[in-house]
Amino acid sequence: MERSLIPVPFYNQTNGNVSCSRDNIMKTIIFPILYSLLFLLGLSLNGLAAWVFFSIPSRSHFIIYLKNIVVADILMTFTFPFKILSDSNVASLSVRIFVCRVSSVLFYLTMYISIIFFGLISIDRCRKTLWPFVGTSPRRLTYRKVLSGAIWATLLALSFPNMILTSKAPASNYVKCSDLKTPFGLKWHEVVNYICQVIFWGNLVVVIVCYSLITKELYKSFKRSRGSDQGYTAGTSASQRKKKVRVNVFLVLAVFFICFVPFHFTRVPYTMTQTKGYMFDCRQKLIFFQVKESTLWLCSLNSLLDPLIYFFLCKSFRDSLFNILQLSPGRCRALQDSSDTTAGNNPVESHM
Numbered sequence: 001m002e003r004s005l006i007p008v009p010f011y012n013q014t015n016g017n018v019s020c021s022r023d024n025i026m027k028t029i030i031f032p033i034l035y036s037l038l039f040l041l042g043l044s045l046n047g048l049a050a051w052v053f054f055s056i057p058s059r060s061h062f063i064i065y066l067k068n069i070v071v072a073d074i075l076m077t078f079t080f081p082f083k084i085l086s087d088s089n090v091a092s093l094s095v096r097i098f099v100c101r102v103s104s105v106l107f108y109l110t111m112y113i114s115i116i117f118f119g120l121i122s123i124d125r126c127r128k129t130l131w132p133f134v135g136t137s138p139r140r141l142t143y144r145k146v147l148s149g150a151i152w153a154t155l156l157a158l159s160f161p162n163m164i165l166t167s168k169a170p171a172s173n174y175v176k177c178s179d180l181k182t183p184f185g186l187k188w189h190e191v192v193n194y195i196c197q198v199i200f201w202g203n204l205v206v207v208i209v210c211y212s213l214i215t216k217e218l219y220k221s222f223k224r225s226r227g228s229d230q231g232y233t234a235g236t237s238a239s240q241r242k243k244k245v246r247v248n249v250f251l252v253l254a255v256f257f258i259c260f261v262p263f264h265f266t267r268v269p270y271t272m273t274q275t276k277g278y279m280f281d282c283r284q285k286l287i288f289f290q291v292k293e294s295t296l297w298l299c300s301l302n303s304l305l306d307p308l309i310y311f312f313l314c315k316s317f318r319d320s321l322f323n324i325l326q327l328s329p330g331r332c333r334a335l336q337d338s339s340d341t342t343a344g345n346n347p348v349e350s351h352m
Contacts, residue, residue, distance in 0.1 A: 008206055023089065031297060032088040036344050038300055039080040039110060040352040042251050045307035046073045050308075052321050060136055061124045064144045065117045066310065066317075068152075072117070073303040076100065076110040080300070093170065100177035101166045109159045111299055112199050114306070115260065116151055119203035122210035122252075129214045194273045211252060251313060259302040263295035 048071050058064045082103040085091035127134070165185030166177065181189060270292040273285045310317045
């Protein structure tokens with residue numbers, strides 16, 4: 001799991017070897033500015049989201065999953081300053097080594113944590129739609145908390161070797177992160193890359209299948225209700241609700257396709273340029289690096305989009321936020337009661 005590179009001279013010919021520079025205006029100026037914006041906005045929005053969610057008891061699978069995503073997003077956001085310093089070439093050698101050994105590994109850890117929990121949220125919303133009267137018991141909540149801990153523990157176990165196996169001393173002030181890895185560290189990095197690909201594509205399939213089933217079930221429900229509607233007003237209301245649900249489904253899928261799909265198309269060939277560099281020439285390595293950095297920023301954008309998803313697609317979160325900030329008049333209904341009550345009627349609209 002690696003995302004940042006320590007700068008290399010443009011053409012450094014030593015013992016017949018030629019190394020390609022990755023320093024250009026995109027890497028040293030534009031991306032640091034973009035990551036700075038993500039850091040400031042993401043820290044504010046995720047801090048607010050954490051304030052809201054962690055004032056709410058974990059009385060549903062949905063809230064448990066969202067709390068894990070909030071934690072992952074906050075941890076991801078804290079890696080951005082190190083990325084900014086390293087890419088802009090103002091960081092010391094020790095900070096750059098820290099980026100390679102720790103912060104970039106933490107970035108990938110939190111990204112795949114988010115991906116997994118979005119898959120679990122999709123399954124939970126699908127279950128609520130297809131079987132709306134199945135309740136939540138304390139035992140099931142305990143299972144979900146244990147599952148959450150197991151997910152964090154498993155990904156930490158996969159990630160930790162990437163930290164300890166990035167242990168080689170730098171030969172100079174200008175080295176790539178892959179140069180700090182031991183031979184076994186390069187192999188482990190490649191294996192973990194393929195595991196992460198399986199995690200992403202598996203969860204993408206889950207999200208698509210679940211929301212397809214949700215849309216199909218809600219369409220049947222609206223079709224039945226439209227047949228029983230009396231008058232123009234009722235029919236219009238049903239049509240508006242149907243349109244809103246479709247938008248909700250699109251927004252959830254859009255986060256996956258915009259933030260994660262481009263990167264996962266480019267990650268395997270980029271990793272091969274690190275672990276099997278002899279197969280690529282200088283120009284190819286530079287192209288894959290630029291594409292990887294661009295799609296990686298889209299992955300980072302997820303930390304900013306998640307709080308917006310909470311607000312626009314989770315009515316309970318919105319009600320609780322307005323109540324905490326005293327922006328909504330009257331008494332705010334209890335979050336969990338609201339979730340359970342509306343889940344059977346329109347789970348996508350009330351929760352997602």
